[in-house]
Amino acid sequence: MSLGAPQGRKVSTGRIRVDAARAIAKLREYQLPDRTAWVLEAIRAAVAANAESIELQGDANDVWLSWQGPPWQEEILVRLLDELVSPEPGRQGQHLRLLATAINSALGLNPVYVDVYALAQDGGARRVRYTPEVLRTPNDDDERPALELLSAVDVEAPDRGSGPGMLVHVRRRSGLETLGNFLR
DSSP states (O other): OOOSSTTTTOOOOOOOOOOOOHHHHHHHHHHHSSSHHHHHHHHHHHHHHOOOOOEEEEHHHHHHHEEESOOHHHHHHGGGGGGGGOOOOTTTHHHHHHHHHHHHHHHHOOOOOOEEEEEEETTTEEEEEGGGGGOOOOOSSSSSGGGGGGGEEEEEEOSSSSSSSEEEEEOOOHHHHHHHHHHH
Protein backbone atom coordinates (compact mmCIF):
# COMPACT_ATOMS: atom_id res chain seq x y z
CA MET A 1 0.00 0.00 0.00
CA SER A 2 1.43 3.34 -1.02
CA LEU A 3 1.18 6.35 1.24
CA GLY A 4 2.06 8.74 -1.60
CA ALA A 5 -0.30 10.96 -3.58
CA PRO A 6 -3.40 9.30 -4.99
CA GLN A 7 -3.16 8.38 -8.66
CA GLY A 8 -3.92 11.28 -10.97
CA ARG A 9 -3.39 13.96 -8.29
CA LYS A 10 -0.38 16.20 -8.00
CA VAL A 11 0.92 17.19 -4.61
CA SER A 12 2.41 20.62 -4.35
CA THR A 13 5.82 20.66 -2.76
CA GLY A 14 6.14 24.43 -2.87
CA ARG A 15 6.02 26.61 0.20
CA ILE A 16 2.58 27.56 1.40
CA ARG A 17 2.29 31.28 0.93
CA VAL A 18 0.38 33.38 3.44
CA ASP A 19 -1.68 36.23 2.06
CA ALA A 20 -0.58 38.89 4.55
CA ALA A 21 -3.36 41.38 3.80
CA ARG A 22 -6.07 38.76 4.41
CA ALA A 23 -4.35 37.50 7.54
CA ILE A 24 -4.02 41.03 8.92
CA ALA A 25 -7.67 41.79 8.12
CA LYS A 26 -8.72 38.58 9.90
CA LEU A 27 -6.60 39.51 12.92
CA ARG A 28 -8.39 42.87 13.08
CA GLU A 29 -11.68 41.05 13.68
CA TYR A 30 -10.32 39.38 16.81
CA GLN A 31 -7.56 41.61 18.22
CA LEU A 32 -9.47 44.07 20.34
CA PRO A 33 -13.10 43.68 21.39
CA ASP A 34 -13.40 47.48 21.40
CA ARG A 35 -11.53 48.91 18.41
CA THR A 36 -11.41 52.35 20.01
CA ALA A 37 -8.91 50.79 22.42
CA TRP A 38 -6.34 51.11 19.63
CA VAL A 39 -5.01 54.13 21.50
CA LEU A 40 -4.19 51.99 24.54
CA GLU A 41 -2.12 49.64 22.37
CA ALA A 42 -0.34 52.65 20.87
CA ILE A 43 0.46 53.95 24.35
CA ARG A 44 1.78 50.50 25.29
CA ALA A 45 3.96 50.65 22.15
CA ALA A 46 5.37 54.00 23.26
CA VAL A 47 6.14 52.65 26.72
CA ALA A 48 7.75 49.50 25.25
CA ALA A 49 9.87 51.77 23.00
CA ASN A 50 11.18 53.53 26.13
CA ALA A 51 9.36 56.81 25.50
CA GLU A 52 10.63 59.69 27.60
CA SER A 53 7.21 61.38 27.56
CA ILE A 54 3.81 60.65 25.99
CA GLU A 55 1.15 63.15 24.93
CA LEU A 56 -2.40 62.38 23.80
CA GLN A 57 -4.66 65.00 22.20
CA GLY A 58 -7.92 64.82 20.35
CA ASP A 59 -10.82 66.76 18.91
CA ALA A 60 -14.05 65.92 17.10
CA ASN A 61 -12.41 63.92 14.31
CA ASP A 62 -8.69 63.67 15.12
CA VAL A 63 -6.59 61.83 17.67
CA TRP A 64 -2.86 62.54 18.04
CA LEU A 65 -0.57 60.40 20.13
CA SER A 66 3.05 61.47 20.31
CA TRP A 67 6.03 60.41 22.31
CA GLN A 68 9.60 61.54 22.66
CA GLY A 69 12.35 59.03 22.12
CA PRO A 70 14.33 57.66 19.22
CA PRO A 71 12.45 58.04 15.91
CA TRP A 72 11.84 54.72 14.17
CA GLN A 73 13.55 53.93 10.89
CA GLU A 74 11.73 54.32 7.58
CA GLU A 75 11.94 50.59 6.78
CA ILE A 76 10.17 49.81 10.04
CA LEU A 77 7.38 52.32 9.42
CA VAL A 78 6.66 50.94 5.96
CA ARG A 79 6.64 47.28 7.05
CA LEU A 80 4.96 47.77 10.42
CA LEU A 81 1.89 45.62 9.72
CA ASP A 82 4.18 42.73 8.76
CA GLU A 83 4.86 42.38 12.48
CA LEU A 84 1.35 41.00 12.91
CA VAL A 85 2.07 37.95 10.76
CA SER A 86 5.76 37.54 11.55
CA PRO A 87 6.69 34.10 12.88
CA GLU A 88 9.61 35.54 14.85
CA PRO A 89 9.34 35.85 18.63
CA GLY A 90 7.94 39.22 19.60
CA ARG A 91 10.05 40.20 22.63
CA GLN A 92 12.62 42.32 20.82
CA GLY A 93 10.01 43.83 18.52
CA GLN A 94 7.24 44.07 21.09
CA HIS A 95 6.89 47.83 20.58
CA LEU A 96 6.52 47.24 16.82
CA ARG A 97 3.89 44.56 17.28
CA LEU A 98 1.94 46.74 19.72
CA LEU A 99 1.89 49.70 17.33
CA ALA A 100 0.98 47.41 14.43
CA THR A 101 -1.95 46.10 16.50
CA ALA A 102 -2.99 49.68 17.25
CA ILE A 103 -2.87 50.71 13.59
CA ASN A 104 -4.69 47.58 12.45
CA SER A 105 -7.45 48.13 15.02
CA ALA A 106 -7.73 51.83 14.14
CA LEU A 107 -8.10 50.87 10.47
CA GLY A 108 -11.06 48.73 11.54
CA LEU A 109 -12.84 51.94 12.54
CA ASN A 110 -12.74 52.97 8.85
CA PRO A 111 -10.86 56.25 9.35
CA VAL A 112 -9.82 58.54 6.54
CA TYR A 113 -6.22 57.63 7.39
CA VAL A 114 -3.77 56.68 10.10
CA ASP A 115 -0.49 58.58 9.74
CA VAL A 116 2.66 57.41 11.48
CA TYR A 117 5.43 60.02 11.69
CA ALA A 118 9.07 59.69 12.68
CA LEU A 119 10.04 63.13 13.98
CA ALA A 120 13.73 64.05 13.71
CA GLN A 121 15.60 66.32 16.11
CA ASP A 122 16.19 68.87 13.31
CA GLY A 123 12.45 69.36 12.74
CA GLY A 124 12.15 67.10 9.71
CA ALA A 125 9.67 64.27 9.55
CA ARG A 126 8.98 61.08 7.60
CA ARG A 127 5.39 59.89 7.29
CA VAL A 128 3.71 56.65 6.26
CA ARG A 129 -0.02 56.88 5.58
CA TYR A 130 -2.16 53.83 6.29
CA THR A 131 -5.71 53.81 4.92
CA PRO A 132 -8.38 51.11 5.09
CA GLU A 133 -7.66 50.39 1.41
CA VAL A 134 -4.10 49.34 2.25
CA LEU A 135 -5.33 45.87 3.17
CA ARG A 136 -7.44 45.26 0.10
CA THR A 137 -6.40 42.26 -1.93
CA PRO A 138 -5.55 42.65 -5.62
CA ASN A 139 -8.09 41.62 -8.26
CA ASP A 140 -5.62 39.99 -10.62
CA ASP A 141 -2.20 38.37 -10.48
CA ASP A 142 -0.46 41.36 -12.07
CA GLU A 143 -1.60 43.87 -9.46
CA ARG A 144 0.58 44.34 -6.39
CA PRO A 145 -1.14 44.33 -3.00
CA ALA A 146 -1.64 47.86 -1.67
CA LEU A 147 0.28 46.84 1.45
CA GLU A 148 3.41 46.53 -0.71
CA LEU A 149 2.93 50.04 -2.12
CA LEU A 150 3.37 51.86 1.20
CA SER A 151 6.20 54.33 1.30
CA ALA A 152 7.65 56.88 3.66
CA VAL A 153 7.65 60.46 2.45
CA ASP A 154 9.39 63.57 3.70
CA VAL A 155 6.84 66.00 5.14
CA GLU A 156 6.80 69.08 7.28
CA ALA A 157 6.64 68.11 10.89
CA PRO A 158 3.07 68.50 12.18
CA ASP A 159 2.46 71.06 14.91
CA ARG A 160 1.66 68.20 17.29
CA GLY A 161 4.45 66.34 18.99
CA SER A 162 8.10 67.30 19.00
CA GLY A 163 11.21 65.53 17.89
CA PRO A 164 12.95 63.40 18.24
CA GLY A 165 10.13 60.93 18.56
CA MET A 166 7.04 59.45 17.03
CA LEU A 167 3.52 60.67 16.26
CA VAL A 168 0.41 58.70 15.33
CA HIS A 169 -2.49 60.70 13.87
CA VAL A 170 -5.88 59.10 13.25
CA ARG A 171 -8.31 61.17 11.16
CA ARG A 172 -11.87 59.92 11.55
CA ARG A 173 -14.48 60.33 8.87
CA SER A 174 -17.01 63.11 9.31
CA GLY A 175 -20.44 61.93 10.29
CA LEU A 176 -23.03 62.10 13.04
CA GLU A 177 -20.63 60.67 15.62
CA THR A 178 -18.05 63.33 14.71
CA LEU A 179 -20.72 66.04 14.96
CA GLY A 180 -21.70 64.71 18.39
CA ASN A 181 -18.07 64.80 19.50
CA PHE A 182 -17.77 68.37 18.23
CA LEU A 183 -20.89 69.52 20.08
CA ARG A 184 -19.70 67.97 23.35
